[in-house]
Structures are given as structure tokens and as C-alpha cells.
Amino acid sequence: MHILVAGLDYKTTPVEIREQLAFQDGTLPEALHSLSGMKSILECTIISTCNRTEVYAVVDQLHTGRQYIKQFLSQWFDLPKEEFGPYLTIRENDAAIQHLFKVATGLDSMILGETQILGQVKNSFFTAQDSEATGTIFNELFKQAITFAKKAHNETEINDNAVSVSYAAVELGHKIFGDFSNKNVLILGAGKMSELTARHLYSSGAAEVTVLNRTFSKAAELADRIFGRALEMDHLQQTLESADIVISSTGSKEYVIDRKMMETALKKRRGRPLFMIDIAVPRDLDPELNDLDNIFLYDIDDLQGIVESNLSERKVAAAKIEDMMQDQLLQFKEWVDTLGVVPIISALRSKAVSIQADTMDSIERKLPDLTERERKILRKHTKSIVNQMLRDPIMRAKELAAEPDAEQSLALFTEIFALEEEIASAKEVESIQHKQNLQIEEDRQIAQKKPPLLPYAYAKDVTLRV
Helix, strand or coil, X not given: CEEEEEEEECCCCCHHHHHHHCCCCCCHHHHHHHHHCCCCEEEEEEEECXXXXXXXXXXXXXXXXXXXXXXXXXXXXXXXHHHHHHHCEEEECHHHHHHHHHHHHCCCCCCCCCCHHHHHHHHHHHHHHHCCCCCHHHHHHHHHHHHHHHHHHHHHCCCCCCCCHHHHHHXXXXXXXXXXXXXXXXXXXXXHHHHHHHHHHHHCCECXXXXXXXXXXXXXXXHHHCCCEEECXXXXXXXXXXXXXXXXXXXXXXXXXXXHHHHHHHHHHCCCCEEEEECCCCCCECHHHHHCCCEEEEEHHHHHHHHHHHHHHHHHHHHHHHXXXXXXXXXXXXXXXXXXXXXXXXXXXXXXXXXXXXXXXXXXXXCCCCCHHHHHHXXXXXXXXXXXXXXXXXXXXXXXXXXXXXXXXXXXXXXXXXXHHHHHHXXXXXXXXXXXXXXXXXXXXXXXXXXXXXXXXXXXXXXXXX
16 A cells, blocks of 8 residues: 655646646535545545645555546546646655645745644545545544644744744734734735735734725725725825824835824824834835834835744744654654554454453363352453463564565464464454445435445555555
């Protein structure tokens, strides 16, 4: 068994291609059902965001796995393989596992270390789990990746330093005000950068957001999106008197706020500080405003300097996470190695317990006058003998599972302890249970007038090669 991830992201794929391969909200369960029914696909999960579309799969063969994932994408999006094939990056086994860890921790994101992607990974995994598209391998791998991402963010504080201009502005504001409760925000212009900064400030507790723009309709649209209010541009002088924070990005060729206008506003502000962010090029705010008392003016260069400094800090944290990732990969591979030995250990225990039970039955028949206390003592000590005898063989079996020739070694182990009958019996019981579960699901699907699920199963006692 192998793990594959096939994906397109913002680093290698233009947006006009990415948008053609983006899964619409609510369609993932159906897509997962379609994908899991294809040849070679044993388990699958799909992560689809504005920056990436990635298909994760456990496959029985690498070549056919790659082929059918491409076929699935082509059929689902009605797009020839030739149109997206050159942009599709396919990673296998170790590289695929490491990539998932990078995605979950934000190391592969456009904004290094961002945490939003972790929620998207969680939701994608839970959707796949609810759709019965995951199994033993992905249930463990994705849970480990999610847990690791949380730990990495907590231990390295990679997300504590702002690496976007809009959030850098908020970070500066915190240094001046401490918090934004009861603070009024004035936005000049209705562009994307102004909106992002305003959203950060609003989510940080800003009391009121006012939008002014030369085109009032655009101001009104932005105000609706950020739960603020819109005013005509001729209210600027009056609004400056009550604002605590000004964000300006209008595209004007002249200063929107000059020194004279600000001096007039200061007479009614009674010494209250004013935090001003000029993210326009050319600048909206007269640089001489910095000479006025209680005015804290920052332009795009100031913010960019903060971003570059914080990005360096994040890169240091990212390097630490990369080191931690190697331990996670090793842990997962060690867990995978034990999969092949679990049925053998279960069979060994089952056989030993059966022998112990038969022995107790024989003792009780030959010594019918034993008291209940004597029977308990005998059962306890015979079980103790069995457990002590099993300890070393079980430990050795686990060690064999991690060796390069694990399959041959475990086969010999099975033969030495004559476990073939117990393993075959366990497989038969598992097969019966699986068929019963499929029948129950098929009956449920029929009752709901939905197409039945395609058969999905694979042996749990195989060793995945990663």
C-alpha cells in the first residue's frame, strides 16, 4: 500500500487553472464517493481552498493510483488531462506525508504559518470520514497531522508575528492603545487593503467603523461587509474629530488629509491620540502630520518593514517545525510498521488464551472439589504464565515488523508458532462483519432512494510501504 497526494496550488498553478479545479461547497461527499469507487483507490480525502486543490489517497499501486486520480479530476471537472496535467504535482509516500504536515502547519501557505488552513484540513478530513472514504491509514495520519499542527503553533508561536501589511497595522495599533475596545475607526477609500485592515481592527474589538469614499455606493458596500456605516466624503473634517484610528487608501493624487485640516480637528480632540495608517501610493496623508502632537502616522514602508522583520521570525519558527516534522514522520512510519504485525499478535494471544482456558477446564474436571477461591488462584497464575511467555515473542514480532524484510520474517514467525488457523479464522469473521455492514449500508441507501455504496475494503494486516 502507498500514500499519494496529487495537487495544484498557488505556487505552481495560475488562478485561471485553479478555479476550474475547485470543488464547490457541498459537493465533497459526492466527489469522495466517486473517487473511492475508482480502481486502486483504497482511502481518500480532498482538500479544496482558494489557494489549493489536493487529492490524498491510499492506493494499492503507485502507477494506477496516479492514473485514476488524474482520471477522476478530468471526469469530475469535465476538463482534459492535458489542460491541468502540466501543473499537477504528485508526491509519494514520505514526501506525501511530509507535505500534509506542511499544509496543516501553514508552512506551505501563502502567508507562512497561518492557522486558517488547519481548520480547512480538519473539515476536509471529517467530511471524508463521514463519507466513509477514510480507513485505518488516513484516520491515523490526519489525526496525527492535526494534533502536530496544533502543537507546532503552540510551541513555536509561529503565528504570533504579523506578516501581512493589514495585520501589521493592527499590531502597531496594539502598541499605542493596548486594545481597541471603544475605539472608532475611520476608513478612507473602499479598496481591498482598507477592508482587510478594517476587518482585523473590527475583530480586535473596535467599537465603530465609518467608511468615507468619493463614490458613496462603494463606501456603502464596504460598510455593509464590515458592519459599519458609510458617509459622504464631505463629512471628513467632522469625522476626524471623533476618530481614534484612520486607515487611508484612496488612490488620490493629492493629500486627502493635510496639516491644516488636521490642526483644525485637533482643536476639538482635546489631546486624544490619533493612529493614522497611510497604505496608499501616492500617499494620502501629509507626512507633516507626524510633527503634530498626539498624531501617530505610519505609511506603507513602515508597515512593510514590520512585515519583513516578522517574516524573519516566522522563518526561524518554521525551521524548528521542520525539525519536529521528522520525528512525526518517523512515528507514523513506526505505527504503519505495526499494522502488519497486529493480526499476528492477536492470533498469538488468542491461541495462548485458548490453551490456558483448555488447561483450566482440564484441571477443573480432574479436581472437581476445588473451591471457588482455588479456581481463581489457578486462573490468575496460569494467565500470568501465559502473559510472561508471550512478552518476549510479542516484542520480537514488533521488532521484525520494522525490519526491511518484515513480510518474510513475520511469515516465518507465523509458521513457527503455527498461527495460520487463528489468522484465517479472524479474517473470516472480519469478512462476514464487513459484508453485514455493507448490506446494512446498502439497505439504508435504498431506503433513502440513493445509489448504493460501491464495495470498499482492504486487508488490515498488510504492511504499508512508506
